[in-house]
Amino acid sequence: MEEYLKKIKRRIFLCRGWIAVCAAAVIILGELSGRGILLGGRTRTDFAVRYASALLFGEIIACFFLIHQNKRLLQNREKAQEQCRTEYDELRNMIYDKSGGFPVSCLIFLFANGAIVLSFVDMAAFYTAVSALAAALLFKCFAHLYYRRKYGL
């Protein structure tokens, strides 16, 4: 249990760090987008601008939500124990692994955030990253739903 509480604290620390990164990215992207520095005169499409805003603000909101949730777990040991059981549940972990697991989650994270950087370099690369992201998300969702039904979760 103590190990799980340490994990929660690490998670809160990571979320705070990621909020700082996202906030810095919002400021930097705001500065760059008006000048067309990286695109050499070309501009980003409306979709790319909206995608970056939605993703960054979405990540910030998600991180605040996660911090709030995890802080509540730190205050309530019973809830933390229940959450620990859920997170270490073997059926849930097996379904997570079968639907791509950690590697696919990492890919989704990389595609999602890498697309923002790519939008400043090449719009074709940006659309490729977004398509790959959509494909990875669809795969993960369908696989997850399929295995949940299969194992009756």
Next chain:
Amino acid sequence: MKNHIRELRKTKRISQEELAQAVGTTRQTITSIEIGKYTASLPLAYKISRYFEMTIEEVFDFSETEES
């Protein structure tokens, strides 16, 4: 794989949630094991058997698996 968890649970008069808490898993996993949709891992099967003070063979029915 068939098992006798439901019967053993009813004999002991405990709920799925109580069994789940005792063996460190969730109620949904116990449900899936009971209805035979999911085969428990060896450590979980061992924990469940120990909880009922029985051997794994007494709780889980391996005969069907051996035949197929």
